[in-house]
Amino acid sequence: MMTTFEVLAEPMRRQILDLLRERPRLVGEMVVLLSVSQPGISKHLRVLREVGLVRVRQDAQRRWYELHPEPLAEVDAWLEPYRKLWGERLDALERHLNAKKEEA
Structure with a gap:
């Protein structure tokens, strides 16, 4: 498993965290704001979840991603x-x- 430092070394992951710092977001919204494909955003979100920087909350069919700054x-x-x-x-x-x- 990667360390927090290794995860933060990737600029796109830092951009995702910057967006989530503002408020929880859906993947589709991040795709539009960052001009990255849905699979690309999902890959980065998976890594961020693995180190505990991001949490996901299920809301019916939608998945909200939010910053977990600890x-x-x-x-x-x-x-x-x-x-x-x-x-x-x-x-x-x-x-x-x-x-x-x-x-x-």
Whole structure:
């Protein structure tokens, strides 16, 4: 089975998650919005379901797909040290720019 990181490496899967972030959707709607074939969307949805990023809800003959964001906590935890690093670098850049402004 693929990891959350491996699944998110595919741009189309990220686009699907972006759509599902807004609200639950039907496959047909995603086909139109993403200009991808129904089998193509279904393949990506299967992978997203396997890692737990997407849930499906049956409503009569329709299947609604919705985001299940909890597995993204793993990604968020991995990114946390980088946020600190970026913050420190941006703070240093701000200090540098302020010093240059004061010199002028």
